[in-house]
Structures are given as C-alpha cells and as structure tokens.
Amino acid sequence: MVSASLRGRSLLTWLDFSAEEIRSLLALSRAVKEENKRGEIHQRFLGKSLALIFEKRSTRTRCAFETAFGEEGGHPVFLSTADIQLGAKESIEDTARVLGRMFNAIQFRGFQQATVEALARYAGVPVYNGLTGSFHPTQVLADIMTLEENFGSHQGKRLCFVGDGRNNVARSLMALCAKLGVHFTVITPQALNPDAELLQICAGLAAASGAAIRITADLEEVAGADALYTDVWVSMGEEAVREERMRLLGAYQVNQALMEKTGRRDTIFLHCLPAVKGEEVSPEVIDGPQSRAWDEAENRKHTIKAIMLATL
Numbered sequence: 001m002v003s004a005s006l007r008g009r010s011l012l013t014w015l016d017f018s019a020e021e022i023r024s025l026l027a028l029s030r031a032v033k034e035e036n037k038r039g040e041i042h043q044r045f046l047g048k049s050l051a052l053i054f055e056k057r058s059t060r061t062r063c064a065f066e067t068a069f070g071e072e073g074g075h076p077v078f079l080s081t082a083d084i085q086l087g088a089k090e091s092i093e094d095t096a097r098v099l100g101r102m103f104n105a106i107q108f109r110g111f112q113q114a115t116v117e118a119l120a121r122y123a124g125v126p127v128y129n130g131l132t133g134s135f136h137p138t139q140v141l142a143d144i145m146t147l148e149e150n151f152g153s154h155q156g157k158r159l160c161f162v163g164d165g166r167n168n169v170a171r172s173l174m175a176l177c178a179k180l181g182v183h184f185t186v187i188t189p190q191a192l193n194p195d196a197e198l199l200q201i202c203a204g205l206a207a208a209s210g211a212a213i214r215i216t217a218d219l220e221e222v223a224g225a226d227a228l229y230t231d232v233w234v235s236m237g238e239e240a241v242r243e244e245r246m247r248l249l250g251a252y253q254v255n256q257a258l259m260e261k262t263g264r265r266d267t268i269f270l271h272c273l274p275a276v277k278g279e280e281v282s283p284e285v286i287d288g289p290q291s292r293a294w295d296e297a298e299n300r301k302h303t304i305k306a307i308m309l310a311t312l
C-alpha cells in the first residue's frame, strides 16, 4: 500500500513528495486509525529509537510522536535545547552526525528551517520537521485527513485559511493543497500575504494538480468553502509584533457570522491548535457543532505514525 520510495526519506516541507506518495501516506493514516479503534497492538518500532529535539514548546506534536512511537515498542527520547549542545557548543552538523549514529530517526521543532534541513543533510537517518518558522508539514497531513473524513475525499474540495497568511501553517497548507488538487484560498490583509517565492512554486504545482490557489483580503471569498481554517495571530517567536498583528487581523476572526458567509451549513471549522479563543476564533465556533479541531488533533497521532512507518 505504501510507496517504497518513502523508505529512508525525511519530511521537511512536502515540496519534494509526489501526490501519489502523499496519498499513500493518507491511506496508511486511515489504516492506522482503524487499527487503533479496533484496539490492535503492534510492535513495528520494536528495537528502534527516535530523538525528539524541541527548541519551542509543544503539546500535540510531542505527544503524537512519543505515543505513536512508544506504543509500537519504540523508544522516544525528548531532548530540549536547554539540555543538548545543538548549535550552542556544537555545530548542527556534528549533532546530526552523532544523533544519526544512535537513533533511527530525528524529529526537530524550532525556529529556523535551515536547522532542520542541516539535520537532514548530515544525520543519515530520516528527519521530520515538527514545525519551524517556515513550515509545519506533519500538521497539514492531519488537516487533509480530517477534510477527507468529512467529505469523503480531498480532491476538488475548497479550503479557506483566514488569518496570518505568511505563517508556517498557511504556507504548508498551500504547498500540500497545490500538490493534491485541493482548492486553497488564503484570506489575509495584504501585509501578511505569503511570500512570492512560495506562491510561484505552488502555482506551478497547482497547474499540474488542478488546484486553484488564491490570495485575497476579501472575507466574502469564504462563500462555498468546505472548510474554514485559522491559526493564532502571533506564532511562537513573534511575540514582539503582537500589537501590530492585532491591528492587522482584528477584522479576520472566524466567528459565527463568518461561518454563515459560506452559505453552507456543512462547512467545517479547522484549527491546528493551540487556539486563542476570542482572537482568531470565537469560542462559539471552535466549541460548536461545525468544529472538527479535536478530530484534527487526534489525527496528528495517526498521520505521524503513518509517516514514521512509511519512512523507517
């Protein structure tokens, strides 16, 4: 079922994966979730170890990696950068070389995309990007899985991201939707548009997949959307620009009035979490009947297990 081409691969952005490879990961995620619901126990990571490096905090990503790996017999090791020598007293390259001799795979969450890319270049084992300032690839596989669970498939569906259009989650959604043929609209003030370089890459991918990728400041463009998605207005590491973000994004809250602008009652609400209720989303939406944020959080674990099964 899983593409043999995935073995040994790192996951840094999705841009180097084919649509077929990504679809095989989605199929494996569904299979893994079904096994989990049946209460099946497997030991597919027995004798393996996973390094989990965190420069930033995490609830879902850390717990998804640790539980998915550990319950299959593997040994996850949490390494906060307050404890290890990553880039402080030892270069990223040397840390990568050493961890690659001791672990079967490495997860990295932190600030710079260049760090996770350097780890992948020197470790000699699969490296998974658990979020950088630029991309959050493991998140968006769970998002597409959740979209599929609600609408039967992802192809040709309409996903609207409302909020900080240049953040890691918006950029990753754009890349994955462009690959998979999901129509993707970013609704954001012009000052927060995704960067031109990524837009150009995604336009090329979209031409091949049939996805329509749109960037607009106009909230009316939620009309007809299958899913509205938002994320925090101030990402980790950006606390200094909080006031400016509040000013730019104040009108872009996903609330009941915006959900109604879709003109549909079956539009779902997605959020990668953690959420600041009352800022990017109103409590009535995230805790209401159209929200799938909690399924989406659970799906982080199933998709992350599938990614590790396919690549290890």
Ligand code: CP
Pocket: 057, 058, 059, 060, 061, 062, 131, 139, 272, 273, 274
């Ligand atoms: N969505 C997500 O990555 O959550 P954490 O920051 O809790 O890992």
Ligand code: NVA
Pocket: 131, 167, 168, 169, 231, 232, 234, 235, 236, 272, 273, 274
């Ligand atoms: N954009 C958010 C995502 C958190 C999962 C951040 O980087 O803080």
